[in-house]
Amino acid sequence: MKTRKQYLQRLTCAVYLVGCMLWLAPQFIFAQTPADSLRIVTTVWKEKAIAPGAVWKQAHFDSLFASQQEVNLLEIDLTNPDRTIAFAGLPDGVELTSVFAKEAGALGAINATFFDVQHGGATTFVRIDGKVVNETEMLLPNGTNHERANGALIVDGKTASIVLGDNQTAGWDKRLKGANVMVCGPMLLQGGTVVALQKNAFNDNRHPRSAVAHTADNKLVLLTVDGRNANAYGMNLPELAFLLRVMGMQDALNLDGGGSTTLYVKGETESGVVNYPSDNKKFDHDGERKVANVILVF
Template structure:
């Protein structure tokens, strides 16, 4: 009986290792479509078909900005009340590329997470019940002198207000920090597959603005556990989840027919027209 149990255990462990290896191998072997969109800046896309990644179809797109003095810089775009498509935000700021930002009030507009732009506080956190800090209030994208970084909540109640960074956007959950994976709770938001938006920073300082499409036959979307894996496989030593779902959108100037690189899900069609209006974005633009 013990021998049989050991055989079953070894089979389960081997199957798990094989599944992980198969996923990482499929990812490494992907021949990404890539296009230069600005100095030291490229857009990458790939369709994982035939259920080759996490036993599902997946469509991933990202912009990578090299850590170079000639590369464009990062900034936060926002509107306090009006909701605007990511593509329209990008055009408003004359951006090279833009990705949807953090969580917002769908009915009334405005971010529900702390945002500071050019040293001016735009939004404070909207606390949840019993003043429990939300998962998306425990990490931040910070931008100083057009350079982007990721920070983790220090446990204090005034953390975001105490930060001295010039530009701050709270979001989350945090996926990876300094090459260490964060512990994610097994709540539905983390476990279920949805369209996802994320930002990652590589060891060399390169920054990725990434989307995973979802809610489609062509792309199932990912759990945050799966999203963490692909950010690591792409070489990110730090990564943060942003608002996803119907908000997920990546726009690049001059790309395709309307600049939308991914397939936003709000219109329930596999095209580039289904953008949801959002309250804020992260965008890249030539440095002054």
């Protein structure tokens, strides 16, 4: 027969266990664990220098966030005088990332901002070579930017930076200094710290993802995560932010993803596309979707 003391002890233990389960539940949703950190930092990436100061890296993870993941990136050393970053975009049209890159004679490229799928043109603020190409349309009822337009990549001459916008002030993006400004979001990292993300389907569901990141030693990283395939599940944004933080990025900005996710490296495949775009529902390099603008590497 149980004593009152034994009963209270078991009740206390049960309450403690339930509390732990409730506390841990959000952690399981995003599945980021110390084991995932270890997989990221110990993975041996395939690397190829495509030019001085420009390296293409690729890795396949059999079990990252309890799933298969395919990651490609182009790392640009901005201290190298031969390397520059630029933008290309259409105010009211769309084109393949690989075509943007080939027409510009670029070494590499990644798809960039969200866009109007019916008429083309970015739905976020874009300035190229001092000229405004598009204004931000992704606005909240109070006139401030949506979370998917809360950060910006600024390129001016030989410098590049990623900044978190002032979401309390309407029109902050128009006032950013720099000849080349590209607004997107959500912002993922600032100063090596994960930026708080809203709870919604866009952020929390797994999709192919594209991102741009900046390191403490002045490297710009263009990264794609493939998805919507048994060989590559894709990531939610907390997982993407976790990956980038463990990889040592300081500032990082989410770009348009899904079927738009495309990384181009000149001469590495027939089209130059090195990741596995999902728009054709095949795990090959041929599923590109036309986009409004791109980030270019020269």
